[in-house]
Amino acid sequence: MKGMIKCWGLMAMLLVMAGACSNSKSKKTVFTPSSSGRPYEVLVVVDQNLWERPAGRALFDVLDTDVPGLPQSERSFRISDVDPQYYDQVLKIFRNIIIVDIQDIYTQPKLKYAANVHAVPQMIMTIQAPDEESFREYVSQNGQSIIDFFVRAEMNRQVAFLKDKHSVDISARVKEMFGCDIWLPAELASSKAGKHFLWFSTNAATADMNFVMYSYPYRDKNTFTKEYYMHKRDSVMKVNIPGAQEGMYMATDTLSVEVRDLSVNGGYVQEARGLWQVEGDMMGGPFVAHSCVDTIHGCVVVAEVFVYSPDKLKRDIMRRLEASLYTLKLPSAGISDVKE
Secondary structure (H helix, E strand, O other): OOOOOOOOOOOOOEEEEEEEEEOOOOEEEEEEEEOEOOOOEEEEEOOHHHHOOHHHHHHHHHHOOEOOOOOOOOEOOEEEEEOHHHOOOOHHHEOEEEEEEEOOOOOOOEEEEEEOOOOEOOEEEEEEEOOHHHHHHHHHHOHHHHHHHHHHHHHHHHHHHHHHOOOHHHHHHHHHHHOOEOOOOOOOOEEEEEOOEEEEEOOOOOOEEEEEEEEEEOOOHHHHOHHHHHHHHHHHHHHHOEOOOOOOEEEEEEEEEEEEEEEEOOEEEEEEEEEEEEEOOOOEEEEEEEEEEEOOOOEEEEEEEEEEOOOOOOHHHHHHHHHHHOOOEOOOOOOOOOOO
16 A cells, blocks of 8 residues: 555554443443554655645654754654545544645635544644645644644643552652642652752663752742753752762753743743753753742742663653643642643
């Protein structure tokens, strides 16, 4: 089959019971399939000739964009594609689907979304356009929105998973020291505490996952400049995360750091994303941090995740950890879906 999907590792259909309806005469059981595919994998339903032309290449280039903040090139998604004639019931249960719909019945390009249409959990995006050129322009101009849509969907799935399967110990210790709550994977079993500082880690030789939380007084709006954040991060990490030998400590690769403002759970968050390194050593990796104001205690709370995995790709484990940052609940806030 020309143009059929490149990756089929997890395409087996898994069925779960979604519910049942009954009456006095008979009972009917309704089955809803579990979605297939791996996290951050997208199936594009597109005419194979169009897929190779500029309109299709524009969409491919968006999905193929590098993930920001990683030390090496890793694309945002695993990309699979299928011609509409082969888009059958097995493929319709894919977790993330983009349907390319180009017809002259449309007057302008448009994005449409639908959740859990054929499987659970599932997100389907349909990109409509009257012609290939308007499709190409629209996709190129809205590439970040397309990426963000599926990244948020995957992170919300991880948040839903963590709701029932998170480290109770981490939540309890964060509550005790900071009065906050946060959900982290249970694998982060090793820990270290300092002054207004907690560090949890898998303590693995590779694919090592880490979470830190620390706080410092809020002064004014200049607290949330990029320069002030990096200064505070370096001072906290130097004291609390030493290297293997004396004089070694964690530091920030200042040239790699990018910050942006987010609205999470209705409150302000400064996101910082970049690379860390150990002064005097060869260790390093990516990190993502969320800084926000605890208005009850008048302090800035920083929740950060970072990874050490020199011999493995880092996208999936970083995004898995990053989802935990969106579960942070300050004393005066609640937990909700990812919002930007």
